[in-house]
Amino acid sequence: MYGREPLGRVIVIKTARKSNGAVGSRRKGNSGKTGWIYAIEPNGKRKELACVDGSTFSDVSKKLRETSLVPTWVAIKSHEDTHY
Numbered sequence: 001m002y003g004r005e006p007l008g009r010v011i012v013i014k015t016a017r018k019s020n021g022a023v024g025s026r027r028k029g030n031s032g033k034t035g036w037i038y039a040i041e042p043n044g045k046r047k048e049l050a051c052v053d054g055s056t057f058s059d060v061s062k063k064l065r066e067t068s069l070v071p072t073w074v075a076i077k078s079h080e081d082t083h084y
Contacts, residue, residue, distance in 0.1 A: 004073060004084075008040045009049070011070065011082040013060055016053065035060040037069050 013035040032055050038046035050067045054060035061076045070076070074084045 007071075007084055009069070009084055010038045010040060010046065011064060011074075011076055011084075012036045012038065013057065013076070013078065033057055033060045035064050037064060037067065 013033055016032045016034045032053060035052050035054070036048060037050040039049050041047055049069055050064065052060055052063040052067070054063055057078050064070050064076065065072075071084070074082065076082050
């Protein structure tokens with residue numbers, strides 16, 4: 001009654017390696033993040049609504065919110081998929 005109705009969307013944020021990063025055992029800051037917003041269809045498949053790239057998790061989450069597909073009440077999780 002007081003809960004929010006789910007919209008059937010998923011946010012996925014993953015690390016996007018741009019180089020091998022193992023040279024000299026230091027990452028050299030050459031990695032970034034990629035975030036996707038998917039709509040879950042009635043048959044269970046995911047349909048991509050938006051995709052953004054950024055250097056950090058906070059950069060990607062800001063860009064995802066700018067697409068206006070993520071409501072303000074949704075807390076984006078950094079280490080797992082966010083369902084809302």
